[in-house]
Amino acid sequence: MSDTRLNNVIRAFENGKTAFAAFSKLDKQTAIEMSDAPYDGLIFEMEHNPYDVTAFGDALQYMLNRKEIATSGSLAPKVTPIARIPANGVEMNQTFAKQVLDRGAYGVIWPHVATVEQAYNAVASCRYARPKNAPLYEPKGARGDGPANAARYWGLSMAEYYEKADVWPLAPQGEILVGLMCESVQAIENLDDILSNVPGIGLILIGEGDLSQELGFPRQYEHPEVLDAMRKIVETCHKHNVVVGNPHVTAKNHRRLISEGYRFLMSAPQRTYGVVGMARELAGY
Structure with missing residues (x-):
């Protein structure tokens, strides 16, 4: 079992597929309900919701379902849990990333990352330290060592x-996904x-809300200036072969987003399974 890919979002990316996800409230009932949802990943929202x-x-x-684990032969949850932490790029706060990773998160979404230095810190915060002569030394790991709970949750030694x-x-072989939110003109x-300049970025997630605010068109996601800004992000990500995601997938825009090359689609609200079904069908799986 230890050789099996544990992160379903990464699995989708490696297979050239689109990954589907949703934001989630942080409570046990929602976790139970979402444990068998038709998503590859679930992002627990702790930026605008309380950090607990x-x-x-x-x-x-x-989110763990013993029957699902026994049937699938994988120790991983059916839906991969990821955390969006409250610390943004400017704050450079590594503690939040360390704490959610130590609990067993398979990824961290960092809001408001706008510079090379901030991006470097985000990736470094999700890596353990290693000798300078070790392969893949950069970005230099800054995550503190406390793996017991996470190892147990992942089902590993x-x-x-x-x-x-x-x-x-x-x-x-890494199972941790680092997602940076691009949500400003500076970014x-x-x-x-x-x-x-920063290796280890697995995903760029467009923050349309904040971006549209700065452009002067709050939440007008179809406004030409907002669409043009998003297009620039997509083109840059494609240039570097980095997955780009959109957090506001609806029945109206899912066809366009897939055709434009978005490979991480988040539906809102969290249980709009119909949109995910339509998008999966359009994507051919």
């Missing part, structure tokens, strides 16, 4: 966890430099 790492740990446990607890795609201007 104890509740997060409980939610992860409620500590040695196995250390092997897999690195960032993908920098480390091919768009610096995105090419970010993707050129």
Whole structure:
């Protein structure tokens, strides 16, 4: 079992497919309900909702389904849990990433990342330290060592966890997805430099809400200026072969998003399964 890919979002990306996800409230009942949802991943929202790492740990446990584990032959949850943390790029706060990873998260979404330095910190915060002569040394790991809970949640020994607890795609065997939110004009201007100079970024997620605010068209996601800004993000990500995602997938825009090359689609609200079904059918699976 330890050789099986544990992160379903990464599995979709490696297979050239689109990954589907949703934001989720941080409570046990939602975790239970979402444990068999038709998503590859579930992002627990702790940027705009309260940050409660104890509740997060409980939610992860409620996502485990013993029957599903026995049937699938994989120790991983059917829906991969990821956390959006409150710390943004400017704050450089590594503690939030460390705490959710130590509880067993398979990825971290970092809001408001706009510079190379901020992007470097985000990736480094999700990696353990290693000797300078070790392969894949950069970005230099800054995650503190406390793997016991995460290893148990992943169903691995500590040695196995250390092997897999690195960032993908920098480390091919890595199971941790680092997603950076691009949600400002500054971020768009610096995105090419970010993707050129910071390895280990698995996903760029467009923050349409904040971006549209800064452009002067709050939540007008179909406004030409907002669409043009998003197009620039998509083009830059495609240039660097980095997955780009959209957090506001609806019945009206899912065809356009897939045709434009988005490969991480988040439906809102969290239980709009019909939209996911339509998008999967359109994508051919």
